[in-house]
Amino acid sequence: MALLCAAAGAAVAGLRGAVERGGPLPGLAGQRVTAEITVTGDPARARADPGAAGRRPRPVLLAAEATRVVTGDGGEFVLAGSVLVIVEAERARDWLALLPSTRLRVQARVGRPMPGRAWELAAVLRVAEAGPPVVTAGPSARQRFAGRLRSGLREAAGTLPGDAGALLPALVIGDDSGISPELDEAVQDTGLTHLIVVSGSQVAIVLGLFMGSPGTAARAERRGLAARLGIPLRTTAVLGGVLVLAFVLVCRPEPSVLRAAACAGIALLALATGRRRSLLPALAAAVLVLILLDPALARSLGFLLSVLATGALLTLAPVWALALRRRGVPERPAEALAAAGAAHVVCAPVITVFAAGTSLVAIPCNLLAGLAVAPVIVLGWAAMVLAPLAPGGATALVWVAGWPARWIAAVARTGAELPGAELAWPGGWWGAALLAAVTPAVLVLARRLPRRPWLAACCALLLLVAVLRPPPLVRILTGWPPPDWSLVACDVGQGDALVIAAGAHQALVVDTGPEPAAVDRCLRELDVRHIPLLVLTHFHADHVGGLSGALRGRTVGAIQTSAVRDTPEQAEFVDRVAADAGVPVGVAVPGERRRVGGELSWEVLWPPAGAAAAGLGPNDSSVTLLVRAGPLTVFLPGDLEPPAQERLLAARPGLPPVDVLKVAHHGSAAQHPPLLDRLRPRLALISCGADNRYGHPAPRTLAALEAAGAAVLRTDAQGALAVAATPEGPRGIVRGGGG
Template structure:
């Protein structure tokens, strides 16, 4: 394809029969996003004075580069760059010596001037005052300086936000009391669902399963009776006991009064200031009921669990996890099988869940602005503007039901990138949207900068936007059908960029990850759609929700079979040296 074809394709309207975006990817927002990400990750574990010094240095340097860029822009030559004309010299006309607009009747066919005549009329050559300056040098240096300034300013912002969050976590009496292992009484607000620990050792020497809840301490009563009002994040660890089921039913935003012992977190620069250990022999002491939104979300999630009670063990465990990330029923052996086949991303809330719903509503990317729109929206008579608003409402409901935790916010951001693609049909807008989402999420919650889940999500999304289309085109050129090429390229690209991170995280390499992901991919969409349908119908009609859950159990059972079969293959995974 030559240059004219590229420009023709790029200028074609999206409503055309076969719209294409042939322009190169827009990567201008990528360096600022990466700079903020790296600065936040470094600042979370650095001393405060170094964070302040680094932030000030980056900000001052960035502002200086902006000033220089402004000076270059003011002194840049106006108009199109061309050869310099000496003073007093006149540019020769391309045909003859007649000026533009001269009367051509007296000379219908002007005679071309000879080289000697043109030289005499132009006058003596004026030597240049110095070495020739490349044309457009100001235009090239200005944007480069602006891009560098934007990256430095975003790095300063990321370091500043991370430093403030880290200082807020270490502020107050909780870290000091945790270093002394003191017993306290605290009023806390639950900020997550209860989750079970997974012991690394099995058999007679395995540790008992405990419950973990994220919470914020609102009021602390120390060993000497001192009462302090504060907002400090802690991790509540509930030892096994008779009332464990009551602790598992707690919803986020619930207020509790807890008596227990504070201990330091396992690693430095963590999101929590301490671990508050208690036991489940007594039921939790609730001092404040959860909010209305969390009660609605909890009712929807419990309705989905009730609808799946009649399914087999694997289906009953996997369907809530696939739909809303509820893995409370997943047994350890099934979880290990998903880890061995690199299918654990199906058990966590991801942007794929929301993308499937938006795809069902709007249709494939690139068709939203066509007269032959696809999806449910045109069949229901919904206009394009109302379709976009409906997609936003679906994303908001997704966040509420799946909890507004960092992983869910990350999934919503990645899903909204897909919404942008479906609404505009422009592939070039996806990478800037991904970079903007990374930048905003890191500034909102800098702890994501050190999250393996966040890194894997961004890498997988970036691979699907950059590598997968190119690999799919290469496969199609070699005779692979289009749909199969897209699936193969997506699975291969995501696995290629995520494998190094998984090796560092889990100290292993899965040799069956790509075929298992390919086999499971075909069942994810129907299971997700049917699972969300059961989730929505359960509060209204539980029998209908049970029917939908039984139908969804077929693709979910296939996914479980793929995981167990792949994990049982000889040499399914190889150990990798840790450290």
């Protein structure tokens, strides 16, 4: 039977690929065409590249089916091929408002899909500089109804402040478009992603409200609204099926939704026919049917995790819950702990394949967040149904649902803020295999712990230390950071984040890198709790993207930025994050001098007054600082390009030689040699990402620095870099302990 199922899946996938590749679209690659398409999914923004500093807004992505194509030479084809439409539109809001089943006419250039998706997509259609979409036929009645419900919930949730307004639609219908990158990262770090993608738990809650608990659904003592209304059993099953279909329509046929709906459908069929229900075969049958209907699900990480988690709840969780009850744990806590632990243990190796690291706080965070899920789902669905009829009533229900939603957001943010929330672990298949091998050993050890109280206490203490990571203890164990550090270049990947000591537990921070987690981790290791001033040299994502991480759990006196607000999207992001944290934002003024404590002072050298009016680009308007940290002199030029470096040297001919140079633009080849000759640094720091696609640092720049007598340290090769002042001059210290 297993071989037969595998053969059927392979045959269907092969036929699907042959159909997509056999149409005319692959042969039109590179040509401009006029295509008539039908939208098959909700439009979405493309994910931002954390290290990219693109000036254009992110394009809109549309899953669609091409039905007719006209080429430039008049050729016409009628077809049915799945396509991905990439839209570069200034008025993206019009495209993002499109509903599935809407028919459009687009002018596009045909491209080939990525190799891994060639069998599921016939082509990629790139629509450049598009105006509003040309709609040839509106969406179907059921999609309009579903869209009205979704928009009603979003509008009602929009009245909630903070995280609750963004999180509520994600929890209820899987619409995570309003979730901020910081909250999204916190949800991922704490293993709560399954709550915002809509899966079996949401289906179970909705059906449970209607039919009662699954264990009593077929009994005389069954509960739920159906029993209270006196609806017969078979009619209850039919209405439950209608409810599941409505759930899929409103929440969209995402992989996890389809898996949950298929399992629920099989269970409802067993209830309607009076047959015995077996959950594990039902899960297997649902998976097989869905794979045969849509082979692309076999490549979906969300679908795989949903199936694995459900299988763990059906097999491991009951056994673990029974074992916990035998050891005196009450029934409800035992079931919740067993469910959270089983799902995490089974899914963790798969997650490791795609994201190195494993969460140490996922189980407790799931237990705490799980307390609030049911109220949010029930109140959210009630508000969504009520919104078209009575918006005021929907707003009231959403206000009540906002409190448990805030709790879930607080659990995610608090868990993610813990220093050891995520344990570093090798990524890829080898890392997954290693984790899968280690997990049984850990489970065997955990099983024996209750018999050895002292061992159990030691393991609990070690786990607590691993999660909290107190800086004094970490410094003793790892030797990082060095006790006499004056400056640290954090390892934030392809970006900049520098920390300059300003006294006990405080520092001047210059740039924050592309990701919040990396800079937050660096500042925690340095035990920085107060930032008198945070300087953002310019508005590129690889310098400002981690701002929320730098602000997390710290007091910040002020933020200072460049006068040139390019790129606008990133400038607005900085304003929003700073406003949410209550931190004032100002503009660096050339010639401005500041001091913190007795040994740290700096002067703003660049950009000149009127930089915005002069048309300086974002790199050439980088805030440039000359810092004096005790006996060290440090030059921080941001991402200045050669023209600006030349103008700076002309405007400041008296620049002194420096001890430490943060090399401009991550060590790119674009450097002005006379400035380097003038500064004559003894130590050069290059902050860039390993194997970055920009070729940083450039061999020519490395050669020029070495020829100038500078010792070169790089974050891509050596990790975080520290500089300490010694009587002989600056001493560089790498994370591994070398000087």
